[in-house]
Amino acid sequence: MARRRRADPVRGAAALADHVDSRRRLSRAPCSGIDFPNAATELRILSTIFIRLIRTIVAPLLFATLVVGIAGARQPQTGRAHGRSRRSSTSRSSRRWRCSSDGRRSRISRAGVGITLPPPPPGEQTAAPAAADVAGHRPARLPGEHREGGGRRRGAAGRRLQRDLRRGARHAARSTTQAARHVRRERSPRRCSSSRTS
Amino acid sequence: MFKFTNIVMLFAPIGVGAAIAYTVGHLGIGILVNLVEAARDDVRSA
Numbered sequence: 001m002a003r004r005r006r007a008d009p010v011r012g013a014a015a016l017a018d019h020v021d022s023r024r025r026l027s028r029a030p031c032s033g034i035d036f037p038n039a040a041t042e043l044r045i046l047s048t049i050f051i052r053l054i055r056t057i058v059a060p061l062l063f064a065t066l067v068v069g070i071a072g073a074r075q076p077q078t079g080r081a082h083g084r085s086r087r088s089s090t091s092r093s094s095r096r097w098r099c100s101s102d103g104r105r106s107r108i109s110r111a112g113v114g115i116t117l118p119p120p121p122p123g124e125q126t127a128a129p130a131a132a133d134v135a136g137h138r139p140a141r142l143p144g145e146h147r148e149g150g151g152r153r154r155g156a157a158g159r160r161l162q163r164d165l166r167r168g169a170r171h172a173a174r175s176t177t178q179a180a181r182h183v184r185r186e187r188s189p190r191r192c193s194s195s196r197t198s
Numbered sequence: 199m200f201k202f203t204n205i206v207m208l209f210a211p212i213g214v215g216a217a218i219a220y221t222v223g224h225l226g227i228g229i230l231v232n233l234v235e236a237a238r239d240d241v242r243s244a
Contacts, residue, residue: 014228033218033219033220033221033222033223033227034222034223034227036223037222037223037224038223039223040219040220040222040223040224041220041223041224043216043219043220043223044216044217044220045216046212046213046216046217047213047214047216047217047220049209049213050206050209050210050212050213050214050216050217051213053205053206053209053213054206057202057203057206060199061199061203064199
């Protein structure tokens, strides 16, 4: 294959102009940039409009793409239902779920509370929930509603909870400022306060 | 949103044609030489 010939700009331009001129004479079609350079210069407004349209559309398109991508990536299966009751409310993973940002958000927004779905029409196959989920299921608590009976916990979490409760009581008996500090610490949003206070 | 995108896409040939016409009218047909050369090289190498 021959080496690429570096085109002499002037010669190339002249050749191209001749070529275009001959073709134009053949076709007798108006060629605005060559035939009417002054009028073609006025067409700049159209290209400016087009570029500004694109600049208008880029920002919302980018934003919408980011929003949809993030929303789809955070909840792969439950994009619409905002995290259905997918965990039993007493397990360890349930606490992790409630303490996560999604759980906190759904506790604030209370998405799904009070929804009663009509029973499916007979004959339609529905996915039955697992037996363990049904056994461990409790109705959704509203924010501020307390767990009945303190919610017995096992293991390190239970010991920590008992210790915190003991300390809270002792502090309340000893000094109000310390108790207030303790309560403040308990209510700090980084911790899952609803599972500790009972 | 999508309707607006559609409008922009429909306007694209007019805008691009206007941009080419303005460029050619302003700087002459020689400005397209490099473009034609590149396109020819692409066609040859393909």
